[in-house]
Amino acid sequence: MIKIKRHTQLQILITVILSGISIFSFSSRLQAASSELISINIPAQPLNEAFIQLSQHAGIQFFYTDEKISTILSPAIHGEMTVNDAVSLLLAETEYLFEFTNSETIRIFAEGTESEAPPALITQQPDPETNLTQNQESQSRSRIYEIVTTSQQRLNGKNLQDIPISINVLQSSDLQARNITNIRQLNEQFPNINIRGGGVTGGSVGTFAIRGVPGVIRYLDGVAQPSNIGALINVLELESIEILKGPQGTLFGKNALGGAIRYTSSKPSSDFSSRVNIKLGNFNYRELSANVDVPISESLLTKFTAARINKDGYVESGTPGVFYGDEEDAIFRAQAN
Known part of the structure; x- marks a missing residue:
């Protein structure tokens, strides 16, 4: 007869209890995940x-x-x-x-x-000839689809973890949660990104550098935006912002020595819908935006976006009545997909 020591019996009892608790906990989490609205x-x-x-x-x-x-x-x-x-x-x-x-x-x-x-x-029995496959x-x-990027054209729509470059991504929910209203605010979100402009150069004129290297190309829905005029755009109905750090000349041309920034706008919906947003803030900040999705047919979807943004300046310049940081923008955009 095999004798089991008392402390071994206690270990077995504890293991059985913990296993029961784990099974009950998993069942509870599974029931909550499948029933929560x-x-x-x-x-x-x-x-x-x-x-x-x-x-x-x-x-x-x-x-x-x-x-x-x-x-x-x-x-x-x-x-x-x-x-x-x-x-x-x-x-x-x-x-x-x-x-x-x-x-x-x-x-x-x-x-x-x-x-x-x-x-x-x-799992299957390992076969030396097919083990690699x-x-x-x-x-x-086992791939987990968490963040999908469109930046690398040869890996279009792949998991961010599969992209062999340094990249930061902000999705639509991130932009809303962090209250990002202008591209200049990316300075506060990620390291090694320097976006300058405004003031005497004009409220929408900007210069970009990544890791201290100038030459950052910008793309809006796959279309290059080479001019610095209008570079400091307002964030409105964007699906994501992707920041690629380091030289990107192979995929984005000679002007991408420092990196590239890609803006992807939200696509038109297949259902008719409309949204109106009102925002108020410091320095008399006022934003009114409206979006309408109008499906013309199954193969033609359209989206119309209009916005008005106003803000008082925070520093008075040497010119009477002129303040740095003031903003007065009117935006209209139409999309078809």
């Missing part, structure tokens, strides 16, 4: 991009291995709903199913596919 506004778009937007709304991640997902058009979903309901609506007209593998991860798989484990945990597939399956 969240506000969702996702337009019709490729299914993989809809997953990315839903992950930003709900703070979850998706696993899938089928490349056909990027070719499927998802329906538009709007309103207050649970993550379960949102994923069900996105997959309603497809052959795919889903399951929670933990409280923050959802696996997408085709009907008839085994679902014992998420893709990152699926399996490792590559495992890395691809």
Whole structure:
């Protein structure tokens, strides 16, 4: 007969109790994640991009291995709903199913596919001839889509962690949370970025340097903005701002010795919608902006944006009645996609 010491029995008892607590905690988190109501506004778009937007709304991640997902058009979903309901609506007209593998991860798989484990945990007997291929597939399956960048054209739409360059990204939610209203405020957000201008050169004329090196090219929706006039633009209906540090001549031309800054404006929605924003602040700051999404047809979507921004100056110049830092802007923009 094998005798078990008392302290060993105590260790076993503690292990069993902790295992039970872990299982109960995981079950509670999973139930909360699948039943909590969240506000969702996702337009019709490729299914993989809809997953990315839903992950930003709900703070979850998706696993899938089928490349056909990027070719499927998802329906538009709007309103207050649970993550379960949102994923069900996105997959309603497809052959795919889903399951929670933990409280923050959802696996997408085709009907008839085994679902014992998420893709990152699926294992097979190692084969010396195919081991490298399996490792590559495992890395691809375990990719977490958190921040997507469009800056590197050969890696367009890839995970930020896969981009082999120094890059900072601010998404629309970040711009709103940090109350960024003008490009000059990027000085306060990231190191090694120097944006100067305004004053005697004019309120919208700016010069840029990254890591102390001048020569920073700017792009708005893929179109180069070589002139310093109008460089200090106001942030209005932007989807993201991407700052690429270091020489970018290979992808962005000879004027990108110091780096590149890319602005991506918000795309028109497939549903008719309108928004009005009013902001008030110090120095008599007043901002009124309005946005209207007008879908003409399934293949032609339009967005109209108008804004009026006014602010008093904070330093009186030598010229009577002239103040540095004052602002009086009128903006109108029309987009078609």
